[in-house]
Every structure is written in C-alpha cells, then in structure tokens.
Amino acid sequence: DTAVSQTPKYLVTQMGNDKSIKCEQNLGHDTMYWYKQDSKKFLKIMFSYNNKELIINETVPNRFSPKSPDKAHLNLHINSLELGDSAVYFCASSQITGGNSPLHFGNGTRLTVT
Amino acid sequence: DAKTTQPPSMDCAEGRAANLPCNHSTISGNEYVYWYRQIHSQGPQYIIHGLKNNETNEMASLIITEDRKSSTLILPHATLRDTAVYYCIVNAGGTSYGKLTFGQGTILTVHP
Numbered sequence: 001d002t003a004v005s006q007t008p009k010y011l012v013t014q015m016g017n018d019k020s021i022k023c024e025q026n027l028g029h030d031t032m033y034w035y036k037q038d039s040k041k042f043l044k045i046m047f048s049y050n051n052k053e054l055i056i057n058e059t060v061p062n063r064f065s066p067k068s069p070d071k072a073h074l075n076l077h078i079n080s081l082e083l084g085d086s087a088v089y090f091c092a093s094s095q096i097t098g099g100n101s102p103l104h105f106g107n108g109t110r111l112t113v114t
Numbered sequence: 115d116a117k118t119t120q121p122p123s124m125d126c127a128e129g130r131a132a133n134l135p136c137n138h139s140t141i142s143g144n145e146y147v148y149w150y151r152q153i154h155s156q157g158p159q160y161i162i163h164g165l166k167n168n169e170t171n172e173m174a175s176l177i178i179t180e181d182r183k184s185s186t187l188i189l190p191h192a193t194l195r196d197t198a199v200y201y202c203i204v205n206a207g208g209t210s211y212g213k214l215t216f217g218q219g220t221i222l223t224v225h226p
Contacts, residue, residue: 004157031212033212041199041218042216042218043158043214043216044216045212045213045214048212048213056212056213058213090157090158092157092158092212094212096212100146100163100205102148102150102160102163103150103158103160103212103214104160105157105158105159106157107155107156107157108155108156108157
C-alpha cells in the first residue's frame with residue numbers, strides 16, 4: 001500500500017501549456033505539502049495545507065495553484081508552463097496535530113517543459 | 115530555522131557502522147533535529163528525530179551532544195541499500211512546521 005502517491009510519475013509538456021499533478025495520501029494525516037526539487041537537487045517547500053486550508057505559501061508564482069478537495073488529496077495545477085518549471089515535484093503529508101511528526105513523501109513527479 | 119552543516123560526501127564499507135555528522139551550532143532550544151535520506155529517484159524518507167536525548171529506532175540512532183550544537187546519525191550495519199543523500203534538518207515546529215529546509219546533505223556511498 002503506497003502511503004503517499006503522486007500521478008503522473010513523468011510529465012513532458014510544451015511551454016505555455018497547463019498541467020496538473022495529483023497527490024493522495026492514505027495515512028489519515030491532516031496536513032499535505034508540495035515541495036520542488038530543482039536541477040541542483042535543492043528541495044524547497046512550495047505550499048502546505050492543513051485540513052484543506054492553505055497555511056504555507058512560499059512566494060510561488062501564482063501560475064501555481066494548489067487545490068485540496070479533501071484532506072487526503074492535494075493537487076497542483078500549473079498554468080502557462082515555463083522552461084524554469086522543469087523540476088521534480090514531491091507531495092508529502094504529516095500529522096500536524098501534536099506537532100513534530102515526520103513528513104512522508106511521495107516518489108515525485110518529474111516535470112519536463114520543452 | 116537554524117542552519118546545518120554536513121560533509122558533502124562519505125564512504126562506508128558494507129556491514130560497518132556509518133556515522134554521519136551534522137553541525138547546528140545556532141540551534142534554538144525549541145528546535146528538533148531531524149534526519150531524512152533520499153535514495154536515487156525516490157522521495158525523501160524520514161529516518162529519526164530528537165530534541166535533547168539520544169534516540170534509537172529500527173533504522174538508526176541519533177546522538178545529540180549535550181550543548182545540542184551537533185549531532186551524529188549512526189547506521190549500525192550499513193548495507194548497499196543505504197547509499198543515499200542524508201539530510202540533517204532543524205525545525206521548531208509551530209507555524210514553521212513542515213517547512214523543512216533541505217541543504218545539500220551528505221552523499222553516503224556504501225561499498226562492498
């Protein structure tokens with residue numbers, strides 16, 4: 001059973017297109033995240049949602065719009081894709097209630113914009 | 115969150131203990147030390163965390179110095195599958211919870 005699953009695993013698209021990445025967690029966690037890992041392998045947080053409410057937004061361009069239909073899902077929609085958006089995007093979840101429980105990451109979506 | 119410093123790379127022989135150091139000299143009293151690792155082409159995997167006391171779980175042990183300015187992750191019997199990038203992260207929780215700052219980490223190579 002995959003705890004945090006992302007689809008698709010690979011996404012190749014052209015500049016200017018709009019695309020979505022889906023994420024689901026079956027851990028019963030109340031908080032979900034999107035992280036981006038660039039070509040230099042640095043991982044940085046983009047967003048976090050707690051019970052469907054946005055709690056962290058790290059100055060990500062508004063072309064990126066996360067959507068959380070319920071606390072088990074956090075999807076990432078990207079408008080007008082640019083070459084610089086090429087990266088690996090990781091979804092994660094944790095139980096924020098009580099604090100300091102670890103993050104569980106999915107295996108990433110490799111986005112390539114041509 | 116406090117910044118951490120780790121060696122860029124380390125080697126370890128299979129079956130031996132791997133000791134990965136981390137310096138976090140500016141850590142605050144309410145900040146935890148977390149260790150994650152990232153095996154090639156996978157998402158980061160949580161290993162262990164601690165505040166003051168040493169911690170042990172089925173994967174590893176975490177030794178935190180008394181002044182909390184440094185820590186060591188110990189993989190007691192390294193295997194080839196432990197080859198990965200290991201990240202040491204400090205995080206206070208609260209409003210910054212989940213906002214983990216990943217540095218460059220230590221590339222651990224376990225060789226036969």
